[in-house]
Amino acid sequence: QPAPSGPPNALQGFATNRNEPIRINSDTLEVKDKEKQAVFAGKVVVTQGDTTLKAPQLLVYYDGDVAAGVQGSAQPTESSKIRKLEATGGVVVQTKDQTATGDTGVFEMKTNTVTMTGNPVVLTQGPNVIRGKRLVVDLTTGVSRFEGGRVESLIVPNSVKPDPAAQPRR
Amino acid sequence: MNRHLPPDDFDRPDIATFVGRGAPDFRKAKRHSARVRLVKRVLPVAILVAVVLMITVPLVRNLSMKVELPFDLGTLSLSGTRLTMEAPKLSGFTDDNRAYNISAGSAIQDVTKPDLIGLTDITARLELANKGWATVKSHTGSLDTKTQFITLSDGVDLATNGGYAGKMQDAAVDVKAGSVTTDHPVVLTYLDGKLVSDRLKITDRGSRAYFEGNVQLDFRLSSLPKSDPPAPAPQPIVKP
Numbered sequence: 418q419p420a421p422s423g424p425p426n427a428l429q430g431f432a433t434n435r436n437e438p439i440r441i442n443s444d445t446l447e448v449k450d451k452e453k454q455a456v457f458a459g460k461v462v463v464t465q466g467d468t469t470l471k472a473p474q475l476l477v478y479y480d481g482d483v484a485a486g487v488q489g490s491a492q493p494t495e496s497s498k499i500r501k502l503e504a505t506g507g508v509v510v511q512t513k514d515q516t517a518t519g520d521t522g523v524f525e526m527k528t529n530t531v532t533m534t535g536n537p538v539v540l541t542q543g544p545n546v547i548r549g550k551r552l553v554v555d556l557t558t559g560v561s562r563f564e565g566g567r568v569e570s571l572i573v574p575n576s577v578k579p580d581p582a583a584q585p586r587r
Numbered sequence: 588m589n590r591h592l593p594p595d596d597f598d599r600p601d602i603a604t605f606v607g608r609g610a611p612d613f614r615k616a617k618r619h620s621a622r623v624r625l626v627k628r629v630l631p632v633a634i635l636v637a638v639v640l641m642i643t644v645p646l647v648r649n650l651s652m653k654v655e656l657p658f659d660l661g662t663l664s665l666s667g668t669r670l671t672m673e674a675p676k677l678s679g680f681t682d683d684n685r686a687y688n689i690s691a692g693s694a695i696q697d698v699t700k701p702d703l704i705g706l707t708d709i710t711a712r713l714e715l716a717n718k719g720w721a722t723v724k725s726h727t728g729s730l731d732t733k734t735q736f737i738t739l740s741d742g743v744d745l746a747t748n749g750g751y752a753g754k755m756q757d758a759a760v761d762v763k764a765g766s767v768t769t770d771h772p773v774v775l776t777y778l779d780g781k782l783v784s785d786r787l788k789i790t791d792r793g794s795r796a797y798f799e800g801n802v803q804l805d806f807r808l809s810s811l812p813k814s815d816p817p818a819p820a821p822q823p824i825v826k827p
Binding site: 436437438439441442444449450451457 | 782793794797798799801802803804806
């Protein structure tokens with residue numbers, strides 16, 4: 418499990434507990450198999466381990482054919498691969514004491530990266546705050562970086578204590 | 588064979604043989620030739636019929652074995668105006684020629700309202716687009732042949748060989764429009780993933796599904812197919 422580096426943020430929570438079951442709650446879910454899209458809408462809450470994501474809407478782009486799975490044509494394993502996930506309309510991600518907020522969050526399965534964009538994207542950890550335009554977190558390496566535009570941060574001295582719990586669980 | 592001799596012929600045997608009404612030998616000969624004429628006509632017909640029978644009977648017998656009657660009436664009983672059919676079976680092909688067959692414990696039809704058929708213990712099996720199949724089982728249901736509307740109730744189970752399974756309390760199926768709606772909680776499972784919602788409306792022959800009300804989806808990334816090789820480990824599919 419790579420130790421997350423770069424600005425600590427809630428998104429790395431997804432890197433640490435990646436094998437945990439995922440639960441998505443929402444008011445409605447619409448699966449449009451022709452467009453290969455599924456749209457969770459209405460107070461969407463996604464939880465995985467101790468990380469939660471809240472957004473008004475979550476779009477799931479998938480390949481293959483859910484209907485094929487239903488139609489029974491594809492073998493169960495490869496029937497519907499999720500290609501991309503997009504949370505829009507104001508996204509809040511929380512892991513323990515860290516939160517990350519932004520306008521949209523896009524997760525690319527292929528590159529296994531999470532990109533959060535916002536005006537600005539705000540990361541907080543305890544009293545510390547970092548703001549920027551685009552935050553990219555590589556979930557395989559756990560590295561996250563701010564890109565595109567000025568990054569402003571406010572770090573309160575000795576507020577970042579190396580608390581063991583923050584270390585990714587082995 | 589004893590011959591009946593009319594009395595006046597006793598004393599004049601020589602003339603009797605020439606009398607117009609015919610002496611016994613002549614009548615015997617006439618009967619004989621009548622019989623011969625009869626046989627001449629009947630025999631060929633009999634042979635013809637025999638030959639025809641010899642061909643058609645085996646043909647029909649093995650033909651019926653191959654052609655399974657699309658519907659099997661089972662036992663039929665009429666009580667008052669209600670016609671009950673035990674173990675009806677119906678099979679056929681949809682318009683995009685996928686085979687389906689539906690069987691039920693019993694089918695009840697009110698003669699006064701012939702369009703509506705009540706069914707119990709329904710099992711329907713539908714061949715799906717690509718060699719897959721789906722089965723629908725339901726305890727009770729009704730079929731409206733006019734509007735082609737099927738309602739299933741008291742617990743509906745759905746399963747496909749693709750690994751999907753579904754449980755619903757009831758379902759209203761509009762065969763023509765290809766839509767299924769239910770206003771009661773639905774549970775869909777796929778591998779170890781589970782999707783629950785209060786209402787479901789499937790339209791467009793199954794290519795659009797709209798779940799509504801407390802939608803909850805549980806799954807594990809490991810159950811999802813691995814994405815392409817560059818990603819070494821399964822990643823959390825959710826991100827901010």
